[in-house]
Amino acid sequence: MCVVAGVDISGRLIGLLSVRGEDLGSEWADRVTSSLGGRVSRAEVEREIQEIYTALVAALGSGSVDGRAEEFGEVRALLTELSRNRALLGFTPTETAVGVLALKEVLAPALEGKRSDVPAYLQFAGLLDTLGLFTIEVYTRTREELISAQAEQLLELSTPVVKLWDGVIGVPLVGTLDSARTMVVMEKMLQALIDTGSEQAIIDITGVPAVDTEVAQHLLKTVVAARLMGAECTISGIRPQIAQTIVALGIDFGDIVTKATLADALRHALRRSGIAFSRTAPQAGTR
Numbered sequence: 001m002c003v004v005a006g007v008d009i010s011g012r013l014i015g016l017l018s019v020r021g022e023d024l025g026s027e028w029a030d031r032v033t034s035s036l037g038g039r040v041s042r043a044e045v046e047r048e049i050q051e052i053y054t055a056l057v058a059a060l061g062s063g064s065v066d067g068r069a070e071e072f073g074e075v076r077a078l079l080t081e082l083s084r085n086r087a088l089l090g091f092t093p094t095e096t097a098v099g100v101l102a103l104k105e106v107l108a109p110a111l112e113g114k115r116s117d118v119p120a121y122l123q124f125a126g127l128l129d130t131l132g133l134f135t136i137e138v139y140t141r142t143r144e145e146l147i148s149a150q151a152e153q154l155l156e157l158s159t160p161v162v163k164l165w166d167g168v169i170g171v172p173l174v175g176t177l178d179s180a181r182t183m184v185v186m187e188k189m190l191q192a193l194i195d196t197g198s199e200q201a202i203i204d205i206t207g208v209p210a211v212d213t214e215v216a217q218h219l220l221k222t223v224v225a226a227r228l229m230g231a232e233c234t235i236s237g238i239r240p241q242i243a244q245t246i247v248a249l250g251i252d253f254g255d256i257v258t259k260a261t262l263a264d265a266l267r268h269a270l271r272r273s274g275i276a277f278s279r280t281a282p283q284a285g286t287r
Contacts, residue, residue, distance in 0.1 A: 012120030174207030206237030
């Protein structure tokens with residue numbers, strides 16, 4: 001039990017929370033709903049507040065005013081759910097924390113002319129600050145998880161593997177190629193080789209702005225991984241600027257086949273697959 005100068009703080013707090021009855025919950029819901037700009041229904045806010053209020057009074061009944069204590073586990077669980085929902089809906093940390101902190105403003109008028117309740121209110125304000133910070137911590141973790149998941153999704157979308165021909169797949173790369181992205185490229189390409197039964201793969205770097213030693217190493221590792229699967233890789237999109245950079249850096253692609261364009265690489269892959277084709281002259285009267 002929390003006692004300050006002979007005063008039962010927990011008992012006083014329960015009394016303060018009960019002094020205005022339903023009016024307190026209604027005003028609390030008004031402030032929270034207003035801060036959310038109507039993006040959450042009043043009914044939903046009232047439900048959240050009623051659950052938090054009930055758990056808060058129960059925790060105070062244990063005699064503790066420490067928001068990190070075991071007695072406040074149910075309160076923290078409810079605030080975790082609230083914070084995660086707010087984060088997923090795109091609310092700000094302030095809009096999330098106000099769900100707790102607004103109770104201080106709602107409760108303050110009940111102190112008018114009651115100096116004996118001031119110590120209890122100050123203890124309660126500290127408790128709400130602790131719980132408010134807790135909501136921000138949960139909100140931040142949720143946003144980080146969301147951003148990380150979105151980054152993974154974008155990485156997946158930025159490294160497509162397409163079937164160019166029977167037995168030939170292509171990996172068109174656009175943007176910077178780093179270690180994380182190379183791993184995704186390698187995994188997706190190797191899986192595509194298995195799924196399609198292909199023995200030829202084309203890695204097209206036309207959309208890669210620059211090739212340095214690190215990028216070249218990533219490409220070489222991907223080619224080696226494909227060879228271990230019994231497939232041959234061709235790298236296309238070797239523009240004049242990239243060719244000059246590779247030479248200047250002294251990068252050796254060894255016996256890896258490189259082509260200037262994707263069309264050249266596809267032609268090479270088809271020949272390696274035993275597919276014969278020839279250009280046909282246009283017939284008279286056609287264009």
